[in-house]
């Protein structure tokens with residue numbers, strides 16, 4: 075029988091794990107004529123009882139696999155760890171908080187197995203129950219991102235997706251350390267079926283994303299998929315050079331025609347210098363982002379460090395650190 079692997083990143087999710095387990099196993103039961111389930115719960119350095127809970131689940135149900143990080147490496151790293159350890163012919167990534175309804179797996183599986191898609195992905199048709207400021211920022215980010223990188227992201231796309239094995243292998247063949255998964259999924263291509271769903275509030279616990287984390291995530295998203303900002307900086311620089319050149323000509327001509335300009339232009343000059351300083355620093359920052367990315371890529375550090383890896387896979391279990 076074919077295997078379906080569900081990868082579940084968990085960061086301080088003690089409040090929802092028991093509910094999630096019941097729900098996903100209910101769906102496993104519904105799909106038992108189609109696929110066997112394997113559920114990889116990735117503990118992303120949780121500080122609460124998450125690890126204890128998932129190991130407890132594994133003790134009574136061997137379909138549960140456990141990977142536990144030595145610290146919080148972030149959701150991207152957790153998804154990657156799951157992907158590298160998945161045995162499935164189909165592989166899903168799904169949140170632990172039940173915001174991604176597990177029954178959708180049935181429809182997603184159908185799309186891949188019977189309708190010829192390589193992947194099926196959920197997209198939120200509404201953003202109810204979400205902070206409006208955050209919803210706005212998120213929409214803006216994805217539209218900017220799409221324009222900058224040419225990477226197609228669909229409005230409302232969430233990290234809830236089922237993929238066929240060939241697609242998973244392609245995703246894993248991208249060896250970069252800075253992993254912006256949404257971009258990677260889009261970059262590898264394949265046919266994706268988009269399945270709209272109503273946004274639901276998380277079953278319990280709190281969102282693990284702070285604005286700081288989200289900002290970092292957006293910067294990573296843009297800089298790891300596009301070099302457009304670098305070109306933009308060049309254009310901006312050229313524009314200012316042209317403006318300066320025109321001003322020089324204007325001043326020279328004015329001096330020749332009217333004699334020197336006696337108007338004391340100190341305030342405007344100060345503003346202009348400040349403005350130029352700001353623009354220059356901003357441009358250096360943009361370049362710095364890319365250099366920083368190159369630096370982390372070149373070091374080739376592992377994406378994550380797992381201190382516990384119980385995936386019933388002799389090789390992987392030996393080499394815990396990927």
Ligand code: UDP
Nearest residue numbers: 083084085118148149152169170281282283
């Ligand atoms: N998550 C994680 N590491 C992190 C942050 C989040 O593994 O550093 C997991 C979290 O446990 C959850 C999923 O990623 O399963 C989505 O997080 P959350 O529900 O907090 O985000 P939101 O739904 O608010 O976007």
Ligand code: MG
Nearest residue numbers: 169171173276
């Ligand atoms: Mg959530």
